Amino acid sequence: MKSIKLSLLVVALASVACTKTPNVKWVSTTNDARWEEKEIAAPSKDGLQEVVLNIDTKKQQQEIEGFGGCFNEMGWEALGMVTPAEKQQLLNDLFDTETGCKFNLCRMPIGANDYAVDWYSHNETSEDFAMENFSIDRDKQRLVPYIHEAQKLNPEIRVWASPWCPPSWMKHNKHYACRADAKVNDLSPELSSTEELVSRFITEPAYFKAYALYFSKFIKAYEQEGIKISAVHVQNEPNSAQNFPSCVWKMQDLGILIADYLAPQFKADSIDADIWLGTIERPQIERVNDVLQYKNVLDLVKGVGFQWAGKGAIKDVHAKYPQMSLMQTETECGDGSNDWKAAEHTFDLMKHYFKNGANAYMYWNMILDETGKSQWGWKQNSMISIDSKSKSITYNPEFYLMKHLSAFVKAGNVKLDVDNDNSIVFFDQVKNEVIVLAYNDKAEDCVLNLNINNTPVTAQLSAKSFNTIVVSL
Structure with a gap:
């Protein structure tokens, strides 16, 4: 043969x-x-x-920690288009621990991400350094009930969170976006920049301290809703200036945030959520080193999360920091094709990440409408699509690919x-x-x-x- x-x-x-x-x-x-x-x-x-x-x-x-996707506002909105029985079946197919994908480790945003209905943070009151006006009331409309439905099917599900953008008043341009785009945001062109490794966050002690408090209050507020946040990744894609919620950072400044403010705040408030350096979307290990080698950051973070071009860094990070947990934090989302070719690409990503030390694999949008389009104009793939007119439901090839793995591989398995x-x-x-x-x-x-x-x-x-x-x- x-x-x-x-x-x-x-x-x-x-x-x-x-x-x-x-x-x-x-x-x-x-x-x-x-x-x-x-x-x-x-x-x-x-x-x-x-x-x-x-x-x-x-x-x-x-050792493998698990599989999942991201709880996004637009996913919950799509679920609202079908009958209660259909909605329950969709949730079962993702989270049921007997017949579904058995997702056990899922992501959520802290404030708006690009698949939020629109921009918001948990405190848009300018210079409220004491976080007196902090609130997760917005999340109680969509994200909290979404997670609660998953918890009904898997009470042991772990949820980790990351911000796409801090409250806008904490940024130099006072806007959620970093890159102006007249089609989808109102950021003034003179305040727009695509430069990397320059912090858009105001790196002054009062702002650092307030942001650390913001993370702490978020975790405590979710705990009051019966949702334990198991970990936080300090910034989604810290090198990417987007037309949607985003915040570029000088990497050393993320080290300052973690070592000098976030970890001490968590200790003072008895927060037991893990801190991760994530989510890294560039291939240079030097950018990871700039964070991990600041003071005692290496001892404070549980792991490093990678997505997109970050796949080019995971091999070197795994070799240099073999004790670190590593996560694939957002599978590449394509262009809304939802076809077999997209599943083949995701399979190639799975092989790469697990070969190079990843402990977990995250899909991105679990459910979207048939357009797959965000409020900021990017059409993306999802595991499941719901047609907004006919209300028909389509399980895309990547749904089955994820299930082929997540329905059989359990937390604790060793590669x-x-x-x-x-x-x-x-x-x-x-x-x-x-x-x-x-x-x-x-x-x-x-x-x-x-x-x-x-x-x-x-x-x-x-x-x-x-x-x-x-x-x-």
């Missing part, structure tokens, strides 16, 4: 080989046939191309090394199972031969198919 290159993401949950015939569960998805349960059988025809994958469950690497450049393996001594997520990227069927601790399993994979194969040893 001919040998071909097959993209494989492999998740192993066992190490003890046994002599009995293993039990196998197999789910397959193509663009035309979604989430089909299959049975292992001999190949249906001869001459198929073959791939051999050897798995040794003793070759352990990083394993395998003898295939396109493979990722995870291990759980308790379950004694191997889970293989394999993509046949060819236009014809192929045969996948697994060798798991010397236990063989063979499956014939359909052309252009994602396959999750669960092997109980």
